[in-house]
Amino acid sequence: MKFKKIEVPFPIGVEYFRSGVPKREVWEKDFFEIKRRGFNIVRTASYWNWMEPSKGQYKLDDIDAFFDLAKDNGLYVWIDIMLATHGACPEWLIKEYPDICAVNNLGNNILPDAHPAYSQGAMRHCYDHPAWRKYGGKLLDHVVNRYKKHDAMYAWGIWDGINLSTAWTSQGNQLPCYCSNTIKKYINWLKNKFTLNELNERVLRRYNFWSDIEIPRSNQNVLEMLLYKQFNYENLSDHLKWMINRTRKLDDIHETRTHGGWIPRPWDEICAEVADSWGMSMPSNNLLNENATSLMSDRVFAFSWARYLGKNNRWWNEEIYSGMSPGGVKWGNQTKPEELSILLWMTLIYGASGAMFWQYRPDYMAFESPGYNLASLDGKPTQRLEAVSEDILKIKEIYEHLPLGFFNSQVAIMNHQLSHEIFTYNELGDEFIQEIRGLFRNFWSDGIQADIISPKTDLTNYKLILLPNISIITDDVFNSINDVLNSNKDTNLIATSNFGLYSDNGLSSYNPPDKFSEKLGVRISDFSTITQEDINIGNNVLETPLGNYKIVKPTRFTILEQTNGSEAVALLNGNIVGIENLNKNFSWYGFSFEALSNKKDFYNSLSNKNNIFQQISVNRENVIPIIRKSNKKGVLIFLFNLNEQDTICEVTLNIDIKSGVDLTKNETLYLSNNVFNVQMNKWGLNIIHCDYK
Incomplete structure (x- = not known):
C-alpha cells in the first residue's frame, strides 16, 4: 500500500x-x-x-x-x-x-479514575x-x-x-474484562472452536452444558486462562481491524x-x-x-x-x-x-x-x-x-545515503509470545524478556546483528537460531523447528533454559521436551538450582567443550539425560545440563546464559563454533559498531561510544574497502589492511562512509 x-x-x-x-x-x-x-x-x-x-x-x-x-x-x-x-x-x-463499563475479575464495575x-x-x-x-x-x-x-x-x-x-486502571487487576458482553462473545468463540466434549478434554473439566462454564478469574487456572487470554487478544485484533478497515474505506491514502x-x-x-x-x-x-x-x-x-x-x-x-x-x-x-x-x-x-x-x-x-x-x-x-x-x-x-540497507542476519532469536504469556502466570514475565534481551545484547555489543523473530519465520534463512524459554510447543513452534531438523541447510538451533516443558494446551508435558524428546535424544531427569551458598563454596563451575565458566548468580537449571545417541555438552556438579543431538544441529542448555561469568568469551566461542561471520569489530569495551548499506554506494559504519570518557577506537572490517571518511568530522581516515582508528567523544557518535574496493 x-x-x-x-x-x-x-x-x-x-x-x-x-x-x-x-x-x-x-x-x-x-x-x-x-x-x-x-x-x-x-x-x-x-x-x-x-x-x-x-x-x-x-x-x-x-x-x-x-x-x-x-x-x-x-x-x-x-x-x-x-x-x-x-x-x-x-x-x-x-x-x-x-x-x-468494563468489569474486573471480582465482578466490580471499573469506577472513574485518572x-x-x-x-x-x-x-x-x-x-x-x-x-x-x-x-x-x-x-x-x-x-x-x-x-x-x-x-x-x-x-x-x-x-x-x-x-x-x-x-x-489498577482496578482491572491485570486481567481482562468480565462484563456480560465480553463473556457472551467468549462463549460463542469457544463454541466455534470446540464441541463441549472437546473443551472438557482440553481444560480437564466436566461441564454438562455451555451455561455451566466458569470464566477463569485467576492466572492459576492455567488451562482455561490461556483460552480466555487467546480470545481477548484475538478480540483486540478484531476491534483494531474494524477501526482500520472503516478508516481505509473512507481514506485509502x-x-x-x-x-x-x-x-x-x-x-x-x-x-x-x-x-x-x-x-x-x-x-x-x-x-x-x-x-x-x-x-x-x-x-x-x-x-x-x-x-x-x-x-x-x-x-x-x-x-x-x-x-x-x-x-x-x-x-x-x-x-x-x-x-x-x-x-x-x-x-x-x-x-x-x-x-x-x-x-x-x-x-x-x-x-x-x-x-x-x-x-x-x-x-x-x-x-x-x-x-x-x-x-x-x-x-x-546523510540524506543521500538513505534509506539504509540491512545485511542479511546470520543469527536470530525467537520471541514466542505464548511462552511469554505462561511465564506471566508465574509472575516471571519480566524474567522471560530479560533472557531474550540478554542474548540479543551479547551479540549486539560485539557488532553482530541478531534478528528478533517469531515461529512464523523461516528459520532456515539463518546460521544460528536461539530459542530462549520456548516453554510451550505449539504447532507453529514444532513445525518451524522440525523444518530445520529435517533440512540439509547449515542451520543450528540452541535452546536455553525452559524448553518444551508444556504441551500446547498449557498442561505439563508427560514426555518433555514435548514432541521432541525422542527426536532430539533427551529427557528431563530432574530440576534444581544453583544457590548463593553454592556460589560461595565453589559448586558453580560449568564444564563445556567451549571452556569452563562459573555460574555467578543464583539460577535454576534442568538436569538432562542422553538418549538416542545424543551427546552431553555441559556438566554442572556432575549433572548433565546441556546436550547436542546426534545430527549436531540442535543443542539444549537447561539454564540461562545470563548466569555465566565471562559471557563475552562464551558468546565468541559460540559464534566461532557456528561459523558466524563478523563484518566489523572494535577493540574498546562499550563502543558499539553497526554497519549498514549506503543508498549511495559502499557502507556506513556507525560507532557509538557509550563510555563516560573520550576514547580512541581501533576498527577492523572484514570486508574489502578502499577508503574511509569520518562524516562527523569530514576527515579522511588512514586505512591499513581494512583497519582504522577513530577518535571518539564521550557518549558520542562517529559516522564512517567506506567505499568497496
Missing part, C-alpha cells in the same frame, strides 16, 4: 496538543519554532470525552485550528483518534449505557458493548471525513498503546498506525499484522551511566522487534520521551541531551520510517509535567531541544 509521503527520507516530529493543552495563545510561535528547527510533523491526540462532549456534537474547532496552523507552517499532522486509548469515553455514553497520562478520566468502557462501535464509529467517520483531504493530513493514529479495556510499549507484550504480533505500521513509546532518562551498553541494548532490542512486527518492516519510534519520566512534584532524573541523540540515531539505523518525540511542551494539566518535554514550561528551548535540532541537521547531511 502506498501512503502519502513527506519529501524527506526520515521524517521527525513532535506531539504537541492533547485535550486543551498547550493553550492556543502559544501555538503560532511554537509551530514556527518547530518548523525552523527542522521538524516535519506535529501530532495531536485528544480523548473521546473531549471531542464529543454531547451525543453527536463534535467539538473540533481546536483540531481545525491545529491543522490550518500546521499547513501555514509547512508541517504535517499525525492525528490520534482515541476511541480505545487510555482516556475516558464521554460521560453521556456511560449514563445512557451503564453496562458499557493517571498522569489521562488526568481527564481513565478509560473504563468495554469495547465489546455494541454502543462502542455504534457511537465510536460515527466519531471515527466524522474525523476521517473532516480531515482526510486537508493538505496537512499525514497519518491516522488508530490505537495508541493497544491493550485490554481493563488495563488503564493516509497511513493507519498502532503501537505497543517498548517492552514486548504477548498480544503484539496478532495486533501488529493488522495495521500499516507498528511502533512504540519509550522512556529516555537514566540510560547513560555505567550500565549504558545494557540499557541502550534493551531499547535497540525493542527496535528490532518492532521492525519484525511492522508490515513490510514498517515501524515508527513514535514516542521518544523528550524529558524525564516521571514528572510531578517529585520529578525523576532529567534526560540527558545525549540520550535523546542516541535514541534518535538508533531509530534511524534500525530502519524506522520516522521518529516522533513526546512532547514539545510539558503536558501542564497533570504529573507528566514538567517532564517529557523538549521546550521548557515557558516555551523556551532546553538543551535537549538544541541537541535534537543539531541531530536533525546532521541527519540531513
Whole structure:
C-alpha cells in the first residue's frame, strides 16, 4: 500500500496538543519554532470525552485550528483518534449505557479514575458493548471525513498503546474484562472452536452444558486462562481491524498506525499484522551511566522487534520521551541531551520510517509535567531541544545515503509470545524478556546483528537460531523447528533454559521436551538450582567443550539425560545440563546464559563454533559498531561510544574497502589492511562512509 509521503527520507516530529493543552495563545510561535528547527510533523491526540462532549456534537474547532496552523507552517499532522486509548469515553455514553463499563475479575464495575497520562478520566468502557462501535464509529467517520483531504493530513493514529479495556486502571487487576458482553462473545468463540466434549478434554473439566462454564478469574487456572487470554487478544485484533478497515474505506491514502510499549507484550504480533505500521513509546532518562551498553541494548532490542512486527518492516519510534519520566512534584532524573541523540540515531539505523518525540511542551494539566518535554514550561528551548535540532541537521547531511540497507542476519532469536504469556502466570514475565534481551545484547555489543523473530519465520534463512524459554510447543513452534531438523541447510538451533516443558494446551508435558524428546535424544531427569551458598563454596563451575565458566548468580537449571545417541555438552556438579543431538544441529542448555561469568568469551566461542561471520569489530569495551548499506554506494559504519570518557577506537572490517571518511568530522581516515582508528567523544557518535574496493 502506498501512503502519502513527506519529501524527506526520515521524517521527525513532535506531539504537541492533547485535550486543551498547550493553550492556543502559544501555538503560532511554537509551530514556527518547530518548523525552523527542522521538524516535519506535529501530532495531536485528544480523548473521546473531549471531542464529543454531547451525543453527536463534535467539538473540533481546536483540531481545525491545529491543522490550518500546521499547513501555514509547512508541517504535517499525525492525528490520534482515541476511541480505545487510555482516556475516558464521554460521560453521556456511560449514563445512557451503564453496562458499557468494563468489569474486573471480582465482578466490580471499573469506577472513574485518572493517571498522569489521562488526568481527564481513565478509560473504563468495554469495547465489546455494541454502543462502542455504534457511537465510536460515527466519531471515527466524522474525523476521517473532516480531515482526510486537508493538505496537512499525514497519518491516522488508530490505537495508541493497544491493550485490554481493563488495563488503564489498577482496578482491572491485570486481567481482562468480565462484563456480560465480553463473556457472551467468549462463549460463542469457544463454541466455534470446540464441541463441549472437546473443551472438557482440553481444560480437564466436566461441564454438562455451555451455561455451566466458569470464566477463569485467576492466572492459576492455567488451562482455561490461556483460552480466555487467546480470545481477548484475538478480540483486540478484531476491534483494531474494524477501526482500520472503516478508516481505509473512507481514506485509502493516509497511513493507519498502532503501537505497543517498548517492552514486548504477548498480544503484539496478532495486533501488529493488522495495521500499516507498528511502533512504540519509550522512556529516555537514566540510560547513560555505567550500565549504558545494557540499557541502550534493551531499547535497540525493542527496535528490532518492532521492525519484525511492522508490515513490510514498517515501524515508527513514535514516542521518544523528550524529558524525564516521571514528572510531578517529585520529578525523576532529567534526560540527558545525549540520550535523546542516541535514541534518535538508533531509530534511524534500525530502519524506522520516522521518529516522533513526546512532547514539545510539558503536558501542564497533570504529573507528566514538567517532564517529557523538549521546550521548557515557558516555551523556551532546553538543551535537549538544541541537541535534537543539531541531530536533525546532521541527519540531513546523510540524506543521500538513505534509506539504509540491512545485511542479511546470520543469527536470530525467537520471541514466542505464548511462552511469554505462561511465564506471566508465574509472575516471571519480566524474567522471560530479560533472557531474550540478554542474548540479543551479547551479540549486539560485539557488532553482530541478531534478528528478533517469531515461529512464523523461516528459520532456515539463518546460521544460528536461539530459542530462549520456548516453554510451550505449539504447532507453529514444532513445525518451524522440525523444518530445520529435517533440512540439509547449515542451520543450528540452541535452546536455553525452559524448553518444551508444556504441551500446547498449557498442561505439563508427560514426555518433555514435548514432541521432541525422542527426536532430539533427551529427557528431563530432574530440576534444581544453583544457590548463593553454592556460589560461595565453589559448586558453580560449568564444564563445556567451549571452556569452563562459573555460574555467578543464583539460577535454576534442568538436569538432562542422553538418549538416542545424543551427546552431553555441559556438566554442572556432575549433572548433565546441556546436550547436542546426534545430527549436531540442535543443542539444549537447561539454564540461562545470563548466569555465566565471562559471557563475552562464551558468546565468541559460540559464534566461532557456528561459523558466524563478523563484518566489523572494535577493540574498546562499550563502543558499539553497526554497519549498514549506503543508498549511495559502499557502507556506513556507525560507532557509538557509550563510555563516560573520550576514547580512541581501533576498527577492523572484514570486508574489502578502499577508503574511509569520518562524516562527523569530514576527515579522511588512514586505512591499513581494512583497519582504522577513530577518535571518539564521550557518549558520542562517529559516522564512517567506506567505499568497496
